[in-house]
Amino acid sequence: MTQFQITLKxxxxxxxxxYHPWIFSGAIARVDGSPIDGDAVSVRDATGxxxxxxxWSGTSQIRIRLWSWLQDEPITDELLQSRIERAVQGRxxxxxxxxTATYRLIFSESDRLPGLIVDRYGDYLVIQLLTAGAAVxxxxxxxxxxxxxxxxxxxxxxxxxxxxxEGLERSEGLRWGTLPTEGLDV
Numbered sequence: 001m002t003q004f005q006i007t008l009k010x011x012x013x014x015x016x017x018x019y020h021p022w023i024f025s026g027a028i029a030r031v032d033g034s035p036i037d038g039d040a041v042s043v044r045d046a047t048g049x050x051x052x053x054x055x056w057s058g059t060s061q062i063r064i065r066l067w068s069w070l071q072d073e074p075i076t077d078e079l080l081q082s083r084i085e086r087a088v089q090g091r092x093x094x095x096x097x098x099x100t101a102t103y104r105l106i107f108s109e110s111d112r113l114p115g116l117i118v119d120r121y122g123d124y125l126v127i128q129l130l131t132a133g134a135a136v137x138x139x140x141x142x143x144x145x146x147x148x149x150x151x152x153x154x155x156x157x158x159x160x161x162x163x164x165x166e167g168l169e170r171s172e173g174l175r176w177g178t179l180p181t182e183g184l185d186v
Contacts (some may be wrong), residue, residue, distance in 0.1 A: 004033040004056065006064060010046040016066065021109045023054065023064035037167050038136030040067075040075040055114065055133025059167035065114035065133050075133075077140045080113070084144050087111040087118075095120075102186040105149075115166075116141060122184050123152040127175070130158065132166045142175050153177035 008016070012027035023043065035041055035056040041064060043052045053075050054064035067075050087106045088095075094103045105125070106118035115131025125145060129135040135158070142154055154176040163170060 004031070004035040004039055004041040006031055006041050006043045006054075006056075007048070008043065008045055008051075013045040013051060016043065016045075016051045016069075019066075019069060021066045021114060022062045023066065025061055025063040028063060037132035040133075055131065055136075057132045057166050060132075060165050065109075065131050067112065067114060067133070075137075077144070080137060080140055081144050081148075083111060083113050084141070084148055087113070088148055101184075118145065120149075120151075121186055124177075124180060124184065125149060125151045125154045127154060127156050128158050128160060129156065129168075129171070130160055130162050130166070132168060135163075135166070135168055135171075138175070146176050151177060153179055155179070 006028055007030040008027050009029040016023065029046060037057050039056045041054050041056050042050065043054055043064060044050055050071050052066045053068040054066040055075065057063060068079065073079060084106065091103060091105055094100050101122045103120055105120045106113055106116055108115060108117055115129060115134035117128040117130065119126045129138050145154055153174060156171055156173060156175045158171040
C-alpha cells in the first residue's frame with residue numbers, strides 16, 4: 001500500500017473518527033516518509049491504530065484530505081471509478097430529465113472525491129481539480145469520466161484561488177475530446 005504514514009497528536013483523532021474529511025497541520029504529530037503533494041497517506045491515531053486513507057498537501061493548512069475510512073479501500077483507480085459511478089447514479093434522475101441539460105455531476109467531499117468538481121453542460125463536462133490529491137490523479141479521473149459519461153469533451157477550468165493554497169498553479173483547457181463549435185443552450 002502506501003509508504004507514508006501520518007500519526008496524529010493525542011486527542012486529535014476525534015474528528016477523523018466522526019468522518020470529518022480534513023486534517024489540519026496542527027493535528028499531526030509525526031510524518032513517516034517524505035510524501036509529496038498528492039501522495040496517498042495512511043493516518044493513525046497517537047497509539048498507532050489505523051484510522052483512514054488520505055492525500056497529502058504539504059503547503060495547505062488542510063494537510064490531509066481524507067478519502068476512505070476503510071483500511072481495505074486504499075486510494076486507487078478502482079476507488080475513483082466506483083466513486084465516480086456512484087455520483088453519476090445519484091444524478092440519474094437529472095440526466096434522464098430532458099429539460100435539464102446542466103447540473104453538478106460531482107461535488108468534491110460530498111461525493112467522497114476531495115477536490116473534484118464536475119459540471120455537466122449538455123454533452124460536455126467541465127472539471128475543477130482543486131486539491132493536490134485530485135490534481136495528481138487527473139489523468140485517471142479524465143479517463144474514467146470519458147468512459148463512464150461518454151461526453152463529447154472534457155474541459156478543465158481549475159482557476160480558483162484555492163489552488164494556490166494547495167501549491168497548485170491555475171490550469172485551464174481542453175483535456176479530452178472536442179470543444180463545442182458554437183454556444184450551448186442550457
